[in-house]
Every structure is written in C-alpha cells, then in structure tokens.
Amino acid sequence: MKTALTIAGSDSGGGAGIQADLKSFAANGVYGMSVITAITAQNTVEVRSVQDIDLPIVKDQISAVLDDIQVDAVKIGMLSSEGTVEVVAKELIHYQPRNIVLDPVMISKGGHHLLREQAMEALILKMLPLATLITPNIPEAEVITNRSIKTKEDMKAACIEIHALGPAAVLLKGGHLEGEPEDLLYDGNDFYWIAGKRIHTKNTHGTGCTLSSAIAANLAKDMPLLEAVKEAKKYILIAIENSLELGNGHGPTHHFYDLYEKAGLYRSR
Ligand SMILES: Nc1ncnc2c1ncn2[C@@H]1O[C@H](COP(=O)(O)OP(=O)(O)O)[C@@H](O)[C@H]1O
Numbered sequence: 150m151k152t153a154l155t156i157a158g159s160d161s162g163g164g165a166g167i168q169a170d171l172k173s174f175a176a177n178g179v180y181g182m183s184v185i186t187a188i189t190a191q192n193t194v195e196v197r198s199v200q201d202i203d204l205p206i207v208k209d210q211i212s213a214v215l216d217d218i219q220v221d222a223v224k225i226g227m228l229s230s231e232g233t234v235e236v237v238a239k240e241l242i243h244y245q246p247r248n249i250v251l252d253p254v255m256i257s258k259g260g261h262h263l264l265r266e267q268a269m270e271a272l273i274l275k276m277l278p279l280a281t282l283i284t285p286n287i288p289e290a291e292v293i294t295n296r297s298i299k300t301k302e303d304m305k306a307a308c309i310e311i312h313a314l315g316p317a318a319v320l321l322k323g324g325h326l327e328g329e330p331e332d333l334l335y336d337g338n339d340f341y342w343i344a345g346k347r348i349h350t351k352n353t354h355g356t357g358c359t360l361s362s363a364i365a366a367n368l369a370k371d372m373p374l375l376e377a378v379k380e381a382k383k384y385i386l387i388a389i390e391n392s393l394e395l396g397n398g399h400g401p402t403h404h405f406y407d408l409y410e411k412a413g414l415y416r417s418r
C-alpha cells in the first residue's frame with residue numbers, strides 16, 4: 150500500500166488540518182500518517198486558541214515515521230512558527246522524501262493567523278525550495294509575491310514569481326476570485342488551467358487541506374503531476390458538493406470513498 154504523511158496542525162472541529170488530511174488520504178486510497186505541529190481549538194466558526202507543539206517533539210514525530218516506514222508523499226500544512234518551519238525543513242533535507250506538497254497555510258477563514266508573520270520569511274526561504282508542488286490560494290499568493298492578484302494574467306505572473314522562489318511546480322487556486330473556481334498549474338515550462346464548477350455553499354471549511362492531501366495521495370500512487378492535480382480537483386468538487394451542514398459557521402467538506410468509487414475515481418494501488 151502506498152503511504153502519505155501530513156505535517157500540519159490539528160483542527161478540533163475535524164474539518165481542516167490533520168483531520169481533513171487523514172480523511173482525504175483514506176478516501177484517495179493511501180495509508181495516512183501524521184506529524185502534529187500545533188493544536189488549534191477550532192470549530193466551524195472560529196479558531197479560539199493555538200498551542201504550538203514543542204520543537205523536539207515535532208522533530209521526533211518526523212524521525213519516528215521516516216526512520217521506520219516508507220513514505221511515498223508528504224503534505225505540509227500549518228507550520229505556525231519560525232522554529233517549526235526550521236525544524237521541518239531540516240528534517241526534510243535530512244530524509245529527502247519524494248513528493249512534497251506544500252499548502253502554505255497562513256490565515257483561517259475566520260481570520261486567525263495560523264502562521265506567525267515572523268515565520269513568513271523562513272517559509273519562503275527554507276520551505277518553498279523543498280516543495281515538489283506549492284498550492285497557495287489567492288490571498289496566500291498575494292502575500293508571497295507582494296502583489297495584488299485580480300485577473301488570470303495576474304495569476305500567471307504570480308505563478309512565475311513563486312516558481313522562481315524554488316518549488317518545482319505551483320498550483321495557484323482560483324477559488325477566491327469571482328466566477329468559476331479555476332486553478333492554474335505551472336511547472337516552470339507550461340501553464341495548465343484546471344477548470345472547476347462553483348458550488349454555491351458556505352460549507353467549504355478545509356477545502357485547501359482536502360485538495361492538497363488528495364494531490365499528495367495521487368503523487369504517492371505514482372500519478373504524473375498534471376493527472377494528480379486533475380484527479381484531486383474532481384475529488385474536491387465531490388467533497389464540496391457533499392459538504393456537511395454541521396455547526397453554525399462554515400461546515401466541512403465530506404470525504405467518503407464509496408461515492409468517489411461510484412464516480413469511477415477511486416484507485417488504491
Ligand atoms: N465554492 C466552491 N466550489 C467549487 N470549488 C471550490 C469552491 N471553493 C473553492 N473551490 C476549489 O477548492 C480548492 C481549494 O481552494 P480554496 O478554497 O481557494 O483553498 P483554501 O481553502 O486554501 O482557501 C480549489 O481547487 C478551489 O478552486
């Protein structure tokens with residue numbers, strides 16, 4: 150069985166972070182493992198508080214998994230602090246896992262900082278060059294490039310600029326722009342528009358985590374990058390279409406491989 154490791158924060162409400170990643174891994178047919186970087190007290194409405202995990206424990210979680218188990222892909226989400234960015238980068242350089250998908254999580258839907266501002270530079274300098282694929286949303290790409298992104302041409306320019314910072318490829322998610330949520334994949338040579346269909350729902354908590362984990366799972370299963378992204382985009386669409394009316398805020402996406410299987414998309418290798 151192929152495997153994937155998520156290095157991310159815990160969401161007590163179960164919709165984003167580690168919890169979403171593990172559900173997405175399972176639904177996409179890989180064995181999931183986790184390194185918890187921070188614990189958030191979170192629900193569908195807000196992030197109430199955050200406790201970073203001590204750095205030696207972050208390091209030990211990574212080495213405990215990688216010393217023992219074959220890891221076919223790594224997904225990175227909330228890193229919270231500069232120290233955590235540094236420890237994770239150092240361990241990734243040491244272990245050299247293949248297929249690193251970096252979701253540069255910065256701010257929750259409710260506006261809570263999930264990456265301290267002081268950690269931004271470390272994320273850009275130390276983490277971006279290690280990524281096989283980085284998956285920023287529009288606001289995250291605006292922070293990384295320090296430019297405003299309003300049009301498809303802006304999206305292309307941002308992809309080129311982010312790619313120059315070191316990741317092998319960039320998937321700029323267009324969900325935050327008006328109209329259909331089209332994402333743009335850039336591998337340093339070619340651009341690929343990944344078409345989407347907007348689902349009109351407020352229940353989109355954890356969409357970014359779900360998508361990046363599905364891509365990581367697909368890469369773990371040895372899919373080429375473009376196919377991995379296209380298949381994950383089909384998965385996020387199904388997960389949003391079936392999202393759950395839970396809580397009083399943004400309900401979570403729903404992960405269930407039986408529906409996915411019926412749609413002919415489930416592949417476990
Ligand atoms: N309402 C929606 N309907 C369909 N697809 C969406 C919707 N919102 C976001 N997406 C897609 O979900 C994925 C996650 O994107 P996004 O929500 O922008 O990420 P994030 O959670 O990091 O803000 C992208 O592929 C995006 O195009």
Ligand SMILES: Cc1ncc(COP(=O)(O)OP(=O)(O)O)c(N)n1
Pocket residue numbers: 157158159160165166167189191226227254256257258259263353354355356357358359399
């Ligand atoms: C612990 C944790 N990690 C990541 C996020 C952000 O998740 P995302 O998929 O971008 O979803 P929203 O926050 O936009 O709903 C999070 N909230 N918590």
